Amino acid sequence: MRTPLIAGNWKMNMTVSQAADFTDELLKIKLTDEVEAALCAPFIDLAVLLEKLQDSSVAVGAQNVYFEQAGAYTGEVSAPMLADIGIKYVITGHSERRELFGETDADVNKKSLAVIESGMTPIVCVGETADERSSKMHEQKVRSQVQAALENVGAEAAADLVIAYEPIWAIGTGQSATSDDANEMCAAIRSEIEKLYDKNTADKVRILYGGSVKPATIEDLMSKNDVDGALVGGASLKTADFAALVEGA
Ligand code: PEP
Numbered sequence: 001m002r003t004p005l006i007a008g009n010w011k012m013n014m015t016v017s018q019a020a021d022f023t024d025e026l027l028k029i030k031l032t033d034e035v036e037a038a039l040c041a042p043f044i045d046l047a048v049l050l051e052k053l054q055d056s057s058v059a060v061g062a063q064n065v066y067f068e069q070a071g072a073y074t075g076e077v078s079a080p081m082l083a084d085i086g087i088k089y090v091i092t093g094h095s096e097r098r099e100l101f102g103e104t105d106a107d108v109n110k111k112s113l114a115v116i117e118s119g120m121t122p123i124v125c126v127g128e129t130a131d132e133r134s135s136k137m138h139e140q141k142v143r144s145q146v147q148a149a150l151e152n153v154g155a156e157a158a159a160d161l162v163i164a165y166e167p168i169w170a171i172g173t174g175q176s177a178t179s180d181d182a183n184e185m186c187a188a189i190r191s192e193i194e195k196l197y198d199k200n201t202a203d204k205v206r207i208l209y210g211g212s213v214k215p216a217t218i219e220d221l222m223s224k225n226d227v228d229g230a231l232v233g234g235a236s237l238k239t240a241d242f243a244a245l246v247e248g249a
Helices: 016-026 043-052 079-085 095-100 105-117 130-134 138-149 155-159 179-196 199-204 215-222 239-248
Strands: 005-009 036-041 059-062 089-092 121-126 162-165 206-210 229-232
Touching: 005 089, 005 162, 005 206, 005 239, 016 043, 016 239, 036 043, 036 089, 036 239, 043 059, 043 079, 079 105, 089 105, 105 121, 105 138, 121 138, 130 138, 138 179, 155 199, 162 179, 179 199, 179 206, 179 215, 215 229, 215 239, 229 239
Parallel strands: 005 036, 005 229, 036 059, 059 089, 089 121, 121 162, 162 206, 206 229
Antiparallel strands: none
């Protein structure tokens, strides 16, 4: 049985005081323990989230990492630094990082390996553009992103991975994939994991859908066999919406 995961991605939103207010509100709400909840926040918010959420079941994640362990990389944050403060998840390969900051499949692989080596779990993002979907290249694109991201990742670590299928055309656009399309792609990702590893590993990996998920759409999404949760941007910025997503999952 895979535990559902709702992971919020705050992107470059939320000052430290806003993050503190958000968590104070969240702590007043009793969340179901059948669903795991995580908040992936800007680096500067991580300390306040970790402190305020330390006695709750909500995990704290980062949105990026550098793949080197330490050294002369001004402005970067390493995986050992994140692990040391108690971070559980790190998003790797988000399409905004690939598109706006030029991250390659090789970077995503190195970052994911660094996260695993430091004992954390990467949330590896993959997804196609609108053009790739309209030319029916979406499955091939996503399968190749999965292969590249998981190069040299052992079967044991692979089973603990979280992969987020996030079609680029659905992110922040209000135009979500249908639950059937989301499920079809999550199933394709699972079959790629089975090809790369084995069925046991594929059955354990959690595969999320991301792209304009809202509280109103989460139940339909979660009714699908291969969708194990959601990576949520916009709708994770309001405490009530985030709590409704966890409840709805
Ligand atoms: C995201 O940031 O990964 C995302 C899916 O954003 P949104 O939910 O706003 O589409």
